[in-house]
Amino acid sequence: DTGVSQNPRHKITKRGQNVTFRCDPISEHNRLYWYRQTLGQGPEFLTYFQNEAQLEKSRLLSDRFSAERPKGSFSTLEIQRTEQGDSAMYLCASSSEVAALNEQFFGPGTRLTVL
Amino acid sequence: GQQLNQSPQSMFIQEGEDVSMNCTSSSIFNTWLWYKQDPGEGPVLLIALYKAGELTSNGRLTAQFGITRKDSFLNISASIPSDVGIYFCAGQLTNTGNQFYFGTGTSLTVIP
Numbered sequence: 001d002t003g004v005s006q007n008p009r010h011k012i013t014k015r016g017q018n019v020t021f022r023c024d025p026i027s028e029h030n031r032l033y034w035y036r037q038t039l040g041q042g043p044e045f046l047t048y049f050q051n052e053a054q055l056e057k058s059r060l061l062s063d064r065f066s067a068e069r070p071k072g073s074f075s076t077l078e079i080q081r082t083e084q085g086d087s088a089m090y091l092c093a094s095s096s097e098v099a100a101l102n103e104q105f106f107g108p109g110t111r112l113t114v115l
Numbered sequence: 116g117q118q119l120n121q122s123p124q125s126m127f128i129q130e131g132e133d134v135s136m137n138c139t140s141s142s143i144f145n146t147w148l149w150y151k152q153d154p155g156e157g158p159v160l161l162i163a164l165y166k167a168g169e170l171t172s173n174g175r176l177t178a179q180f181g182i183t184r185k186d187s188f189l190n191i192s193a194s195i196p197s198d199v200g201i202y203f204c205a206g207q208l209t210n211t212g213n214q215f216y217f218g219t220g221t222s223l224t225v226i227p
Binding site: 004006031033040041042043044045048050055056058091093095102103104105106107108109111 | 119121146148150155156157158159160163165203205207213214215216217218219220
């Protein structure tokens with residue numbers, strides 16, 4: 001399967017713990033996005049990478065959140081000192097600058113539950 | 116952030132009926148995307164629109180980029196049970212980066 005993949009699919013953690021999620025984009029896509037989705041809402045933008053450079057960050061991305069894409073391929077999203085309000089679906093999407101289209105393709109998401 | 120108003124919020128229809136939903140904003144967008152999301156899964160891209168007035172079809176789905184560039188419409192013809200899910204519009208502003216703003220979704224239930 002050559003789509004966007006995310007791991008883990010589900011994560012349950014206790015408040016105060018750190019968690020890390022991984023996203024592997026479509027192989028030829030150089031743009032990668034992280035979104036957060038809470039129940040009954042549409043996805044909300046968190047951050048965007050073009051290759052290894054993090055070019056945009058939302059105000060939703062507090063200082064407890066950090067995202068990296070060290071080699072311009074896969075990306076990780078870390079949440080430190082998790083809070084119950086962090087419980088949500090974390091979605092990754094990728095797109096291609098070369099294709100000159102803005103179509104973003106999403107992965108299956110990581111469902112985070114903070115107890 | 117930008118507010119995209121999607122309507123209706125939910126729809127209950129009989130199999131075989133046509134469906135219409137729309138998305139409106141107070142801002143001008145240069146790209147509209149329509150997605151379908153099943154429970155526990157990521158959104159799946161259905162249709163992409165890039166020009167005002169553009170009408171694009173994907174099987175039984177047809178979407179239009181509004182002339183004012185502040186709205187978009189999605190129609191589903193001859194609905195079938197597998198059309199059940201939540202449909203999201205997403206828009207990209209004209210002169211910002213690559214961020215997309217999503218609507219709150221339209222939940223579709225198809226009654227066999």
